[in-house]
Amino acid sequence: VTLLEQNPRWRLVPRGQAVNLRCILKNSQYPWMSWYQQDLQKQLQWLFTLRSPGDKEVKSLPGADYLATRVTDTELRLQVANMSQGRTLYCTCSGGLGGGDTQYFGPGTRLLVL
Amino acid sequence: QQKVQQSPESLSVPEGGMASLNCTSSDRNFQYFWWYRQHSGEGPKALMSIFSDGDKKEGRFTAHLNKASLHVSLHIRDSQPSDSALYFCAASEQGNSNNRIFFGDGTQLVVKP
Numbered sequence: 152v153t154l155l156e157q158n159p160r161w162r163l164v165p166r167g168q169a170v171n172l173r174c175i176l177k178n179s180q181y182p183w184m185s186w187y188q189q190d191l192q193k194q195l196q197w198l199f200t201l202r203s204p205g206d207k208e209v210k211s212l213p214g215a216d217y218l219a220t221r222v223t224d225t226e227l228r229l230q231v232a233n234m235s236q237g238r239t240l241y242c243t244c245s246g247g248l249g250g251g252d253t254q255y256f257g258p259g260t261r262l263l264v265l
Numbered sequence: 266q267q268k269v270q271q272s273p274e275s276l277s278v279p280e281g282g283m284a285s286l287n288c289t290s291s292d293r294n295f296q297y298f299w300w301y302r303q304h305s306g307e308g309p310k311a312l313m314s315i316f317s318d319g320d321k322k323e324g325r326f327t328a329h330l331n332k333a334s335l336h337v338s339l340h341i342r343d344s345q346p347s348d349s350a351l352y353f354c355a356a357s358e359q360g361n362s363n364n365r366i367f368f369g370d371g372t373q374l375v376v377k378p
Contacts, residue, residue, distance in 0.1 A: 185364050193351060195309070195368040241308050243364075250361040251297045251316055256308035 154178050155242050155257030165265045169232040172260050174242030176225045181244035181255060184227045186219055189239045201227060237263045268292050271354050271369035279377055284341040286372045288354030295356040298330055298337045303351045344376045
């Protein structure tokens, strides 16, 4: 059963250009939504967790700047800017908050730098 | 310093053999552990969770946790070619306020027919 949809699935990004990603939650039993990045060396790193519509957070990491927004109870967005190295962004969902909740990953959006 | 370390980096086993993957953490606040599996071109999928000391068995997969030594292992018996994938150990803290899970660098498993 698919819990998350992500689009686009991949994108070529000209250097200096921003790109917007979407994640749609298909099961409301897992309302805690997060973004993780996976770099070219396959390392996975947590970026954000957003629960409520209207929540926004920004973060700068080596190789990219991020702005995450929880748009609705079912939609999470991520804007990626100033990307210098390719990466894959995964949306995740979980049933709760507190440590022992399994994160379920979406299929990912692969970003390549032109 | 990486909070979760995995070994080996890569592992090759024959079909039907036993694969053993290891993981240690450097943070005593970690209370919850998972093994994730990622096939090429897909997102990671949670394979098993283990939160208590001892063994947890699910089919051909057995996880072992020793909180005192902060060591987790995964054993796959009767390995199949479809088990070939990148395996991640993951951990999180009790009272985690942001659902942040820390991942190791992964073990690439190849099961040869």
